Amino acid sequence: MSEQPKFKVTVDNISIEVPAGTTILNAARMIGGDVTPPAMCYYSKLKDSGGKCRTCLVEVSKGSDKDPRPMPKLVASCRTTVMDGMEVKNITSEKVVDARKGIVEFLLINHPLDCPVCDQAGECDLQNLSYEHGSEGTRYEFKRRTFEKEDIGPYISLHMNRCIMCFRCVFTADQLTDKREHGILERGDHAQISTMLNKALDHDFIGNVIDVCPVGALTDKTFRFKNRVWFTKPLDAHRDCSNPKCGGKVRLWMRGEEVFRVTARKDQWGEVEEFICNECRFHKKETRDWVIEGPSVIARSSVISQGHYVGTKKSQVLIDKVIGKQPKYLLDIHDISDVNRPEIDLSKIEGPAHSSDFKR
Amino acid sequence: MAVKLLLENDHIEGIRYYDTYRKHGGYRAAEKAFKMATADIVEEVKKSGLRGRGGAGFPTGMKWSFLAKPEGVPRHLVCNADESEPGTFKDRYLMEFHPHLFVEGLLISSFALGSNHTYIYIRGEYAWIVDILEQAIAEAKNNGWLGKNILGSGFDCEIYVHRGAGAYICGEETALIESLEGKRGNPRMKPPFPAIQGVWMRPTVVNNVETIASVVPIINMGGEEYAKIGVGKSTGTKLLSACGNINKPGVYEIDMTISVEEFIYSDEYCGGIPKGKRLKACIPGGSSVPIIPANLLLKTAKGQTRYMNYESLADGGFVYGSMMGSGGFIVLDEDQCVVRHTMSLARFYNHESCGQCSPCREGTGWMYKILKNLEYGKGKISDIDLLWDIQRKIEGNTICPLGDAAAWPVAAAIRHFRDEFEWHVLNPDESQKRNYGLAHYADPIHVPASA
Numbered sequence: 001m002s003e004q005p006k007f008k009v010t011v012d013n014i015s016i017e018v019p020a021g022t023t024i025l026n027a028a029r030m031i032g033g034d035v036t037p038p039a040m041c042y043y044s045k046l047k048d049s050g051g052k053c054r055t056c057l058v059e060v061s062k063g064s065d066k067d068p069r070p071m072p073k074l075v076a077s078c079r080t081t082v083m084d085g086m087e088v089k090n091i092t093s094e095k096v097v098d099a100r101k102g103i104v105e106f107l108l109i110n111h112p113l114d115c116p117v118c119d120q121a122g123e124c125d126l127q128n129l130s131y132e133h134g135s136e137g138t139r140y141e142f143k144r145r146t147f148e149k150e151d152i153g154p155y156i157s158l159h160m161n162r163c164i165m166c167f168r169c170v171f172t173a174d175q176l177t178d179k180r181e182h183g184i185l186e187r188g189d190h191a192q193i194s195t196m197l198n199k200a201l202d203h204d205f206i207g208n209v210i211d212v213c214p215v216g217a218l219t220d221k222t223f224r225f226k227n228r229v230w231f232t233k234p235l236d237a238h239r240d241c242s243n244p245k246c247g248g249k250v251r252l253w254m255r256g257e258e259v260f261r262v263t264a265r266k267d268q269w270g271e272v273e274e275f276i277c278n279e280c281r282f283h284k285k286e287t288r289d290w291v292i293e294g295p296s297v298i299a300r301s302s303v304i305s306q307g308h309y310v311g312t313k314k315s316q317v318l319i320d321k322v323i324g325k326q327p328k329y330l331l332d333i334h335d336i337s338d339v340n341r342p343e344i345d346l347s348k349i350e351g352p353a354h355s356s357d358f359k360r
Numbered sequence: 361m362a363v364k365l366l367l368e369n370d371h372i373e374g375i376r377y378y379d380t381y382r383k384h385g386g387y388r389a390a391e392k393a394f395k396m397a398t399a400d401i402v403e404e405v406k407k408s409g410l411r412g413r414g415g416a417g418f419p420t421g422m423k424w425s426f427l428a429k430p431e432g433v434p435r436h437l438v439c440n441a442d443e444s445e446p447g448t449f450k451d452r453y454l455m456e457f458h459p460h461l462f463v464e465g466l467l468i469s470s471f472a473l474g475s476n477h478t479y480i481y482i483r484g485e486y487a488w489i490v491d492i493l494e495q496a497i498a499e500a501k502n503n504g505w506l507g508k509n510i511l512g513s514g515f516d517c518e519i520y521v522h523r524g525a526g527a528y529i530c531g532e533e534t535a536l537i538e539s540l541e542g543k544r545g546n547p548r549m550k551p552p553f554p555a556i557q558g559v560w561m562r563p564t565v566v567n568n569v570e571t572i573a574s575v576v577p578i579i580n581m582g583g584e585e586y587a588k589i590g591v592g593k594s595t596g597t598k599l600l601s602a603c604g605n606i607n608k609p610g611v612y613e614i615d616m617t618i619s620v621e622e623f624i625y626s627d628e629y630c631g632g633i634p635k636g637k638r639l640k641a642c643i644p645g646g647s648s649v650p651i652i653p654a655n656l657l658l659k660t661a662k663g664q665t666r667y668m669n670y671e672s673l674a675d676g677g678f679v680y681g682s683m684m685g686s687g688g689f690i691v692l693d694e695d696q697c698v699v700r701h702t703m704s705l706a707r708f709y710n711h712e713s714c715g716q717c718s719p720c721r722e723g724t725g726w727m728y729k730i731l732k733n734l735e736y737g738k739g740k741i742s743d744i745d746l747l748w749d750i751q752r753k754i755e756g757n758t759i760c761p762l763g764d765a766a767a768w769p770v771a772a773a774i775r776h777f778r779d780e781f782e783w784h785v786l787n788p789d790e791s792q793k794r795n796y797g798l799a800h801y802a803d804p805i806h807v808p809a810s811a
C-alpha cells in the first residue's frame with residue numbers, strides 16, 4: 001500500500017500530522033478539547049453535510065508552507081481541507097471569537113427559548129453553543145418567527161420554531177432511506193422543514209432524524225414530556241434486531257427499571273455511532289427486550305457529562321498548550337455554588353435526584 | 361462620439377430577425393471563428409481583456425482557460441440570464457432586441473469551450489423573452505448555425521432556454537447550476553468550482569449575457585483592437601441600465617472613458633435630473649454595490665474626476681468608492697430618503713436569501729426590521745450602531761456573496777449618511793412628513809494636501 005501523504009497543521013499553537021484531505025475541523029477533533037470548533041451542521045456520517053451554520057468558522061493565519069499567505073476571510077473549518085504547514089486560529093483568534101458570537105446571536109434571535117418545556121434541553125447543542133460561545137442577553141427586540149404546527153406522524157414530533165436549518169435531517173432521510181419524504185419548503189427566514197402534503201414520515205430508519213437534530217426541532221413522541229434527560233440514566237444495550245440494516249446497538253435512557261427512551265449511541269462529538277431502526281427505537285421499551293452492557297461512556301455535549309455519572313469521561317484540558325503556560329484560575333465555581341457538586345455522584349442516587357441531595 | 365459595439369445596429373428595424381441581422385454583418389464572427397483553432401479563440405478573448413459583465417468583473421479569457429477538459433466528459437456553457445439585481449436591466453435589452461447577437465456569441469463561445477449542449481438560464485419573469493430567444497434559436501438552426509456538424513466543422517451544438525422560477529439567488533452561479541439540474545436553488549459550497557465540477561458535476565463555464573454577446577465584436581475586430589477601447593483594465597464597451605431620477609432612463613453603451621458627471625448630465629446619456637433637482641446620491645452598479653453621496657460620486661476622495669469604469673468607480677475602496685458591479689446605475693435626487701431606500705433594499709435581500717446559512721438567513725431579516733423602525737420614526741440611536749454591527753457580522757461569513765450584497769448597501773448608507781439616520785431618530789414626527797433633503801451631501805469634500 002502506498003504511503004498516504006501526511007500534512008502538518010497547527011491549530012491554536014498545537015500541531016498535529018493528519019492525512020492529506022482531512023478537514024480543519026477533523027484535524028482539530030484529533031487534537032480534541034477546546035481547540036475544536038463547534039459544529040452545528042456538519043455530521044461526519046452524512047455526506048455533503050456542513051458549511052451552513054457557520055459556527056465552525058476559523059481563521060487561517062498561514063495557508064501552507066508553499067503559500068504562507070493568510071486566507072482573506074474566515075473559513076468554515078468543516079469544509080476546508082488542510083494544507084501542509086497550515087496554521088489555524090480558533091479560540092486564539094479575536095476575529096473568530098467575535099464572528100462566532102455573531103453566529104450564535106443569529107441562531108438565537110428567532111429561537112423560541114422554550115427550553116423549560118423542550119425535551120432536548122440538557123442535551124441540546126444550541127444550549128451548549130450559546131453557553132460556551134454566545135453572549136448574555138439579546139439585542140433582538142422583535143417578535144420571534146413562528147411556524148404553523150405540522151403533524152409528521154405518530155413517532156416524531158416537529159417543532160419548526162426551534163429548527164436551525166442545519167439540513168442534517170434532510171441528508172439523513174436522503175441517505176438512509178430509499179425515498180425521502182421530507183425536505184425544505186420556502187426560502188430565507190421562512191424556509192421550513194416539512195413533508196410533502198402533510199404526509200406522515202414512515203420509513204424504518206427515519207427515526208434517526210431525531211438523533212441527528214442538534215436542537216429540539218425533531219424529538220421522540222414516545223418520550224414526549226415523560227422526563228428530563230438528566231434524570232434518566234444512560235446504559236448501553238443491544239438486541240438481536242431482525243432488520244438487516246440495524247445492528248441493534250443502542251443507548252437506553254432509564255429510570256429505575258423503566259426504559260424511558262431508546263436512542264442510538266453517540267460519540268464524544270455528539271454524533272451517532274451506528275444508526276438504528278424504528279423498531280428498536282420506538283417499540284422496545286422493556287428491559288427484557290435488551291441485553292444491558294453497562295453504563296454508557298458519556299463525554300461532552302450533555303448535562304449528563306457534568307461529572308456525576310459512572311461512565312463520564314472528562315475531555316482533555318489543553319489550555320496550557322494553547323497559551324503556552326499554566327492558566328491561573330481566579331475562582332473555583334464549586335466554592336460558591338452548590339449546583340453540580342463534583343463529589344455527588346448522581347448514578348449512585350436511587351431514583352430521581354432532588355435539590356435536597358445537593359444540600360451541604 | 362462613443363464607440364458602439366453591441367448596440368451598433370440598434371437603430372436598424374428588424375435587427376431582431378435573422379435575415380436583417382445577417383444582412384448587416386451578422387454571423388460573420390461565427391464564420392471567422394469556425395476557421396480558427398478553439399485555443400486561438402480563447403486567446404483572442406484573453407487578449408481583449410474582457411471582464412465578466414455579471415457583476416464580479418472576473419477576466420473572461422482566464423475563466424475560460426480554467427475549464428477542466430477531462431477525456432470523455434462533456435463540458436457545458438451556461439449563460440446567466442437571470443438578471444434580478446434591482447436596477448439592472450441591460451441583459452433584457454440585449455436579449456429582447458438583439459437576440460441573434462446573443463445567439464452568435466453563444467455559438468462562438470460554445471465552439472471555443474467545446475460545449476455541445478449550451479443552456480440559457482433566464483429569469484422566469486422574462487417570459488416573453490423566452491419566445492424571442494427560442495425563435496432566434498430556431499432561425500439560427502434553420503440556417504445551419506446550430507444542430508449537427510455546423511459549417512462542416514464536425515462540431516454539434518444545441519442551445520436550450522431554461523426558465524427560472526423567480527428567485528434572485530438563482531443568479532448566483534452555483535445556485536443557478538443547482539436550479540438548472542432541477543434542484544432547490546441553494547448555492548453550492550466552493551470548491552469545487554464550476555470550471556471543474558459544474559452542472560451535473562461536469563466542467564462548466566457560467567457567463568453573463570453581455571459577456572457572451574461581447575465575444576462577437578472581439579472575434580470580428582480581434583482581441584487586441586478590442587482592448588484598445590476603454591482605459592486600463594476596463595476594456596471594450598459596457599452596457600449600463602440607468603434609472604432613478606434622470607430624464608432619460610434606459611440602456612446605454614459606453615466605452616468607459618466618460619466621466620460619471622457626463623454620464624448623468626449629458627443629453628447623449630441620462631440627460632440630467634428632472635425638474636432641475638440636485639443630485640444627492642447614486643448606486644453606480646446595481647443594488648448590491650455601495651451607495652455613494654454626490655460629492656464622492658463625481659470626484660474621488662483624492663479630488664480627481666471619477667470615470668465610468670471598473671477602476672475609477674472602485675477608487676477609494678469601500679470607504680470612499682463603490683463598484684461597477686452589474687451596471688445598474690440608480691440615481692437619487694435631493695428628494696429621496698436614504699433611510700427609506702436602504703430599507704427597501706434590506707427588504708429585498710431578506711426576501712431573496714436562500715436561508716442556507718445562519719448569518720444571511722437571520723441577519724437580513726433583522727436588518728430589515730430595524731430599518732423599518734428607523735424609517736417609520738420608531739428607531740433609536742443605538743439601532744444605527746446595532747445595524748452596523750449586524751452587517752459587519754454577516755459580511756464575509758456566509759456561503760455565497762448574497763450575504764455581502766445584503767451587508768454592503770447598509771454599511772455604505774450608514775457610513776455616508778449617518779446624520780440622515782440620526783435625523784430620523786431625533787425627529788420622529790417630522791421625518792414622517794418630509795425628507796432630510798440634500799444636506800451637505802453634494803458639498804465639495806476637503807482634500808488633504810498630502811493625498
Ligand SMILES: Cc1cc2nc3c(=O)[nH]c(=O)nc-3n(C[C@H](O)[C@H](O)[C@H](O)COP(=O)(O)O)c2cc1C
Binds near residue numbers: 412417443567
Ligand atoms: C446573489 C447573486 C446574484 C447574481 N445574479 C446574477 C445575475 O442575475 N446575472 C449574472 O450574470 N450574474 C449574476 N451573479 C454573478 C454570477 O454568480 C457570476 O459571477 C456571473 O454570472 C459570471 O459571469 P461573468 O463572468 O460573465 O460576469 C450573481 C451573483 C450573486 C452572488
Ligand code: SF4
Binds near residue numbers: 164167218
Ligand atoms: S429539524 Fe433539526 S435536523 Fe432538521 S434542519 Fe432543523 S435543526 Fe436541523
Ligand code: SF4
Binds near residue numbers: 717
Ligand atoms: S449567503 Fe444567503 S443566499 Fe447565500 S447561501 Fe447563505 S443564506 Fe443562501
Ligand code: FES
Binds near residue numbers: 054057077
Ligand atoms: S459545522 Fe461547519 S458550517 Fe456548520
